Amino acid sequence: MLEEIGEPYELTVMSWEQGSGEEHRARHPLGRVPVVQLDDGYVFESAAICLHLADLHPDASLIGALGTHARALAYQWSIFAPAELEPPLIEAAIFREADPERAGKARARFFEAANAVAQSLDGDDYLVEGEFGVADVLVGTALSFTKRAKFPDPLPQPLEDYLTRLFERPAYQRALERAAAAS
Numbered sequence: 424m425l426e427e428i429g430e431p432y433e434l435t436v437m438s439w440e441q442g443s444g445e446e447h448r449a450r451h452p453l454g455r456v457p458v459v460q461l462d463d464g465y466v467f468e469s470a471a472i473c474l475h476l477a478d479l480h481p482d483a484s485l486i487g488a489l490g491t492h493a494r495a496l497a498y499q500w501s502i503f504a505p506a507e508l509e510p511p512l513i514e515a516a517i518f519r520e521a522d523p524e525r526a527g528k529a530r531a532r533f534f535e536a537a538n539a540v541a542q543s544l545d546g547d548d549y550l551v552e553g554e555f556g557v558a559d560v561l562v563g564t565a566l567s568f569t570k571r572a573k574f575p576d577p578l579p580q581p582l583e584d585y586l587t588r589l590f591e592r593p594a595y596q597r598a599l600e601r602a603a604a605a606s
């Protein structure tokens with residue numbers, strides 16, 4: 424999101440020990456990442472962070488104007504990612520070996536949600552009015568967990584193409600390089 428915006432930022436990668444330490448608990452009550460530090464304080468939860476960053480940088484055109492349908496769709500998909508895509512994905516990854524039946528049911532729930540994304544794309548490059556925006560950052564990140572978690576089944580082809588499109592974005596490539604350099 425920050426690379427798409429193009430403003431300078433600092434990236435801090437934390438060890439598990441740092442994440443569970445008192446100092447980080449003051450930033451995030453559960454000791455999780457990401458947390459963003461802004462001039463007026465800290466914000467956590469990926470969707471909240473990304474939506475707020477989109478608001479702070481209107482010139483980047485990553486969210487529709489307040490009160491428009493485009494903005495409602497940005498909220499819809501930005502929240503769909505952590506609410507509907509990520510929970511079954513995480514469940515499927517956690518239970519893959521310990522409880523394959525439970526993992527299989529979770530994968531089925533994930534694919535139902537993923538198919539809703541594919542249907543909504545309906546041949547467009549990106550989710551909201553065909554233009555890249557904050558919703559693509561969040562939905563794309565959730566879908567990309569299937570690759571990291573070595574999901575046994577491929578995504579529907581329109582979503583494989585969508586992910587390729589997102590991975591090829593120069594901002595995404597720069598973000599990967601920044602993350603690798605900071606780790």
Ligand SMILES: N[C@@H](CCC(=O)N[C@@H](CS)C(=O)NCC(=O)O)C(=O)O
Pocket residue numbers: 442453454455456457467468469470505
């Ligand atoms: N709903 C949160 C999830 C955050 C989350 O689970 N982060 C993981 C890393 S991806 C984490 O901090 N794990 C360390 C921990 O739970 O202690 C968000 O989207 O920001």
